[in-house]
Amino acid sequence: MIEVSGLRKTYGDFAAVVDSDFAVEDGEVFGIVGPNGAGKTTTLKVLAGLVEPTDGEVTVAGFDASDPEMRRHLGFLPEESPLYEEMTARSYLRFFADLYDVPREVADERIEAALDRLELDHRERRLGDVSKGMKRKVAIARSLVNDPDVLVYDEPASGLDPVTTNSVLAFTRELRETGKTVVFSAHNLYHVESVCDRVVVMNEGRIVARGSVDGIRERHGETTYRVFTDVAPARTDRLTELDATTEEVGDRFRTAVPSMDAVAAVREAVADAGGEVVDIRSREPSLEDVFLDIVGRPMPGRYTGDLGGESDGADEPGESDESGTPEGDEEAGENGETKAATATEATE
Numbered sequence: 001m002i003e004v005s006g007l008r009k010t011y012g013d014f015a016a017v018v019d020s021d022f023a024v025e026d027g028e029v030f031g032i033v034g035p036n037g038a039g040k041t042t043t044l045k046v047l048a049g050l051v052e053p054t055d056g057e058v059t060v061a062g063f064d065a066s067d068p069e070m071r072r073h074l075g076f077l078p079e080e081s082p083l084y085e086e087m088t089a090r091s092y093l094r095f096f097a098d099l100y101d102v103p104r105e106v107a108d109e110r111i112e113a114a115l116d117r118l119e120l121d122h123r124e125r126r127l128g129d130v131s132k133g134m135k136r137k138v139a140i141a142r143s144l145v146n147d148p149d150v151l152v153y154d155e156p157a158s159g160l161d162p163v164t165t166n167s168v169l170a171f172t173r174e175l176r177e178t179g180k181t182v183v184f185s186a187h188n189l190y191h192v193e194s195v196c197d198r199v200v201v202m203n204e205g206r207i208v209a210r211g212s213v214d215g216i217r218e219r220h221g222e223t224t225y226r227v228f229t230d231v232a233p234a235r236t237d238r239l240t241e242l243d244a245t246t247e248e249v250g251d252r253f254r255t256a257v258p259s260m261d262a263v264a265a266v267r268e269a270v271a272d273a274g275g276e277v278v279d280i281r282s283r284e285p286s287l288e289d290v291f292l293d294i295v296g297r298p299m300p301g302r303y304t305g306d307l308g309g310e311s312d313g314a315d316e317p318g319e320s321d322e323s324g325t326p327e328g329d330e331e332a333g334e335n336g337e338t339k340a341a342t343a344t345e346a347t348e
């Protein structure tokens with residue numbers, strides 16, 4: 001449905017997009033992720049026929065992206081989408097349907113269906129008086145008035161509250177069920193994680209990783225193990241070689257190591273010091289770890305509060321029970337970590 005080959009876009013001496021290649025299949029939800037300035041918007045504007053490539057081939061729905069006919073098959077949601085504030089949602093969407101010569105009856109049906117699916121209230125309220133989330137939903141509905149095959153959405157969920165974010169992302173996912181092909185950008189990997197079939201990660205104009213979010217996580221993150229002991233492990237050569245660090249956490253000591261083999265080294269070292277292992281937890285790489293590994297800087301705009309961070313070591317997000325208990329699985333689903341086995345379970 002979309003083919004991008006050797007895309008390059010320069011502004012003067014500055015290359016905003018370099019050597020970009022990707023293809024999006026029919027009915028796929030495809031994410032373009034990356035930090036600010038990575039080249040996401042430029043790429044999407046090229047797909048939407050709004051920016052002419054300096055080099056490369058770009059086809060959308062079988063047309064060259066610069067072909068005006070392509071636009072009849074495309075719905076574009078720009079990053080900023082000012083609306084006509086004096087109009088209501090309904091009158092505004094009818095206005096755009098008229099621009100596409102959609103017959104009034106068809107347009108009305110299409111508009112109501114889109115607004116129902118987006119759960120938009122206040123359809124007769126002046127757009128200047130509705131919330132930011134509602135405005136975004138109206139802009140999304142606008143992208144659908146011509147019933148396009150391809151939707152190109154620039155940061156559809158950026159800057160919205162968590163409930164509206166989830167609703168917009170769920171809607172984006174549902175578009176796939178109605179046979180649409182969707183490409184959307186986000187600077188936040190969490191936004192694409194549950195929605196996209198595949199993603200490309202861009203940084204400084206280039207694609208630096210591609211695949212499913214899980215595949216990318218596997219390639220760019222490493223599981224770590226945290227071993228909790230009742231005394232600090234003796235400093236053995238093996239622990240020094242592993243670069244293992246031990247921290248005091250409450251009345252216990254926590255040593256982080258990269259493998260189960262290394263866990264055995266901690267066990268020996270703590271036995272040497274006259275203590276024992278009381279708990280072992282594994283920690284899956286978070287999306288933040290992955291992003292950091294790929295682009296070399298922290299992920300911007302992550303959700304706050306529900307993804308956790310370092311705590312007192314008792315129930316840390318990202319940690320998992322080696323035995324795979326249901327309790328652990330639930331934690332993994334929510335936080336990317338699961339609770340670990342007790343020392344007894346892990347050692348026996």
Ligand SMILES: Nc1ncnc2c1ncn2[C@@H]1O[C@H](COP(=O)(O)OP(=O)(O)OP(=O)(O)O)[C@@H](O)[C@H]1O
Nearest residue numbers: 011014016034035036037038039040041042043187
């Ligand atoms: N018209 C332009 N003239 C000059 N430079 C531009 C122009 N448009 C974009 N750029 C530059 O190209 C780079 C990529 O911009 P782009 O908007 O595509 O990034 P982005 O990944 O969408 O970033 P953001 O998440 O901040 O929107 C940036 O450094 C930007 O300043």
